[in-house]
Amino acid sequence: MKNIPEVGFGFWKVDKATCADTTYEAIKAGYRHLDCASDYGNEKEVGEGIKRAINEGLCTREELWVTSKLWNTFHAPEHVSLALEKSLSDLQLSYLDLYLIHFPIAQKFVPIETRYPPEWFYDPDAATPTMELAPVPLYKTWEAMESLVDSDKVKQIGVCNYNTGLLNDLMSYARIKPAMLQIESHPYLTQERLIRLAKDYGLAVTAFSPLGALSYLELEMADKTESVLQQSVVKAAAEAHGKTPAQVVLRWGIQRGNAIIPKTSKVERMKENLSLFDFTLSDSEMQAISALNINRRFNDPGHFCEAAFNRFHPIYD
Template identity: 60%
Template structure:
């Protein structure tokens, strides 16, 4: 794997690049070009998921970049995620193989359980990606649960490693209690935990627990509210990049506020996966390795913490999917 972007070492010795491209909310029509552009400017970490609905287009971008010699497969770290409807062990491999086929890959570097939520299975031929509704055409559509013990899903994910389809497995949106229970039920501990992480939600205790447990942390939505404005899940006044302290630190380093926030995340020891469709932003988000924030600057940014979670099923599931579904409480 290329050393152009600094990486973090996992327990196994694998290296995950510190900055990746998050593919959530990138339009299908743009995804192939954005992925190719990202690889061209130096990205080696791509964060995909079945639920994002653009893995096929991401695969086209990856294939184009590799075909044109912009990178080799071994240069890339590609993550995908198991969706909630595929938690039954008999569906896990088929879900992974569908992602692999769409991404035009023989293996994934990392496969994550997207949520600690188990929904009723929706066949691939009926709807893919299946989304949150069990039946969108029902009179009162909602989320339909099909409870599956996490350890059963995890064991099936382990079998993907044994089969050579996946190199590392991990989880998203777990807290310390679920992590402890998962580690107590399996000899294979999560390599990575992906969580919402930004100065309004610093999650210090969870990160410390993961560090002590040799679980690497990746932060999604590292710029905070920006991805949630269009969804009605955040107000413009909640924008972290508009905070005076962030702007002041950015001016001191002659960098943008976004670069400072990404560097804050990486300097904490977490990888970050910001989303953008613009080439100039792709370059900007990647160019943070030479920023060195002082302890005072790191602390000043961290004091913005207000425990504000933007991506919370306990809020959005009821508003968007007619189902009250808290997982963090």
């Protein structure tokens, strides 16, 4: 089984209008790990970019690592393969390298013909639209995920946004063990216990939002004052190594042994985010950056579900 490339390209919030070109440019810049999801609403465009890159000989399908994610409304066992087939069709692929449960949240099913991606509201046109839950236990969803591996349409399966309790539970019943845990992690949210537990179980870890607040400013889920790039320990390390503060924070992420999935639409920034392998942070630099942890979670359903989708639904304590 091939290993996931340490630096991937994340497609959350990549504009549909430019997404096919962004995908092509990312592959051209050297990215071989593409992190997608049904919920991002741009898999069709990612598929166009992949096809163009392969047709032009920039890479082969086998050289790419493509991840996608099962959305909350497709948790019922009879809907899991339906969701996968839609992602495969949009991405123009015959298999995924990795398929993840996006959130440990089961929502009421919305047919693909009705609305796709279904997003968080069950009926956005209702007088008071709300996020509606479905009584689907996670072990049932996992069984259906396992059957995708059996069918060879998915090489590996895993989970996103799980906590330690859910991970312990999953490992007790999984016939096919998860290969990956994808979580928010950056210097303000180091998640050391969760990452240690995952690795004790043999899971690889991918950190999303590896630069922290930057992903959330436009959504008003973070404040400019929360940028980790302004921290003196980050700036000092950047100066010491002749790198940018962003490169230092990304290097900290991979030096912890995790894969990371930064996102940018600028080609020069794409190259900068990949240029992390010609320097090493010292133990003291690593420790100083880790010491910035304040358990600041930007992507928290306990906040945004109530604020944006009229339902209080925390999944972290």
